[in-house]
Amino acid sequence: MGYSTDNNSRTVVLCGILLALTASLVALIIGSVSLAKSSHSIVQMSDLTEQWYRTQEEKAWTIAIGDFGVNLEYLDEASYQIKGYNIDVVEAVCRLANKTCVLMKDVNQRCWDSEPGQQARGGEGLLSGWYDACTGWVKTYPRSLTFDFTRAFVKRKDVALYAPRSSTINFRNLTGLNVGFIDGWASDEHCLARYDADSILGASVPSDRIHHFSTGLELIQALTNGQIDVAFAIKLPQLEAGFQRLTPNDFANNCYLDGAGMMTRKDNTEFLTWWNDAFGRLVGTPAYDEICTRLKTVHGHKPGSGARDVCIGY
Structure with a gap:
C-alpha cells in the first residue's frame, strides 16, 4: 500500500515545480495590476467607453476645460482634442500625483457666470459637482468668496x-x-x-x-x-x-488676486492637497521646462505668449 522512495522523490519535485510556477504567475499578475494602477494620465471625454469605466478601481478626477483658441487651450481639428499648455500641465500633474484625470469640455459660464448688470456668481457645473475643478481660472476677489484655487500655473496677466x-x-x-x-x-x-x-x-x-x-x-x-x-x-x-x-503698459490690474490655476469647490480639500503637492514637485524640473518649451514648438501655431510670460519661475 506504500510508494517507493523514487516515486516519493518525483512527487516532491513535481510539487515544487508546480508551486514555483504558481508563485511566478501570481507575481506576474500582481506586477501587471501594479503597473496598470501606476500608469495614470489624463483622458479626454471622447476616449471614454463603458469598458474604461468598468476598469476604474479608484476615483477619476473630472476637470472642465475650455477652448480659448490660444496656445494655452485650443481645439485641435485633426484629432478633435483640446490641446495646449494647460492640458500639458494637467497631464504632468496627474501623472506625478498618480491620479486618473478626465477632461470635460464645457462653456465658461458653467464654471463662473456673470450676467450683465448682475453680481457674478459660481457656475452651475462646478457648484453642482458636474466636475471636480475648472482649468485655468484666475483668482479674483469675488471668486475667492465662492471657490478655492490651487497654486497658479499661469502668471498673472494684465x-x-x-x-x-x-x-x-x-x-x-x-x-x-x-x-x-x-x-x-x-x-x-x-x-x-x-x-x-x-x-x-x-x-x-x-x-x-x-x-x-x-x-x-x-x-x-x-x-x-x-x-x-x-x-x-x-x-x-x-x-x-x-x-x-487704449490703456498704457503700466495700467493697473484691479481684477486679479493671482494668476490662473485650478478652481474648485471649498469642500474639495483633497483635490487641492494632491494638486498643489504634485505641481510643486513639477516646477523647476526638466519635465516642466519641456512643457514650457512646447508653448512654441508644439502649440506655437496658435496665438499666445511664450514661456517668459506664462510659466511659473521664468
Missing part, C-alpha cells in the same frame, strides 16, 4: 481697454460708450467699476451699455462690426494684434 485702430476714444472717459466683456471672465464690469471717477470717468457702466459675449471671438467680432465701442479684457493676443490698446 488687463486693458481696446478699440478699433481708427478710434479717437480716450480711455479716461467712457461716458456714454458701449463696453464689451467676455462672460464669466475676471475682467468684467464690476472690475472696471473699481477704476473710479478719479481714474476713468464712466467706469461704472450703465446696464444698458454693458454687453456680454460668450467667447473672445464673439467679443472681437462685436468690436469689429461696431456693436461695441470698446472692449475690456485681459491682453489677448488677438486683441493686441488687431486693435488699438
Whole structure:
C-alpha cells in the first residue's frame, strides 16, 4: 500500500515545480495590476467607453476645460482634442500625483457666470459637482468668496481697454460708450467699476451699455462690426494684434488676486492637497521646462505668449 522512495522523490519535485510556477504567475499578475494602477494620465471625454469605466478601481478626477483658441487651450481639428499648455500641465500633474484625470469640455459660464448688470456668481457645473475643478481660472476677489484655487500655473496677466485702430476714444472717459466683456471672465464690469471717477470717468457702466459675449471671438467680432465701442479684457493676443490698446503698459490690474490655476469647490480639500503637492514637485524640473518649451514648438501655431510670460519661475 506504500510508494517507493523514487516515486516519493518525483512527487516532491513535481510539487515544487508546480508551486514555483504558481508563485511566478501570481507575481506576474500582481506586477501587471501594479503597473496598470501606476500608469495614470489624463483622458479626454471622447476616449471614454463603458469598458474604461468598468476598469476604474479608484476615483477619476473630472476637470472642465475650455477652448480659448490660444496656445494655452485650443481645439485641435485633426484629432478633435483640446490641446495646449494647460492640458500639458494637467497631464504632468496627474501623472506625478498618480491620479486618473478626465477632461470635460464645457462653456465658461458653467464654471463662473456673470450676467450683465448682475453680481457674478459660481457656475452651475462646478457648484453642482458636474466636475471636480475648472482649468485655468484666475483668482479674483469675488471668486475667492465662492471657490478655492490651487497654486497658479499661469502668471498673472494684465488687463486693458481696446478699440478699433481708427478710434479717437480716450480711455479716461467712457461716458456714454458701449463696453464689451467676455462672460464669466475676471475682467468684467464690476472690475472696471473699481477704476473710479478719479481714474476713468464712466467706469461704472450703465446696464444698458454693458454687453456680454460668450467667447473672445464673439467679443472681437462685436468690436469689429461696431456693436461695441470698446472692449475690456485681459491682453489677448488677438486683441493686441488687431486693435488699438487704449490703456498704457503700466495700467493697473484691479481684477486679479493671482494668476490662473485650478478652481474648485471649498469642500474639495483633497483635490487641492494632491494638486498643489504634485505641481510643486513639477516646477523647476526638466519635465516642466519641456512643457514650457512646447508653448512654441508644439502649440506655437496658435496665438499666445511664450514661456517668459506664462510659466511659473521664468
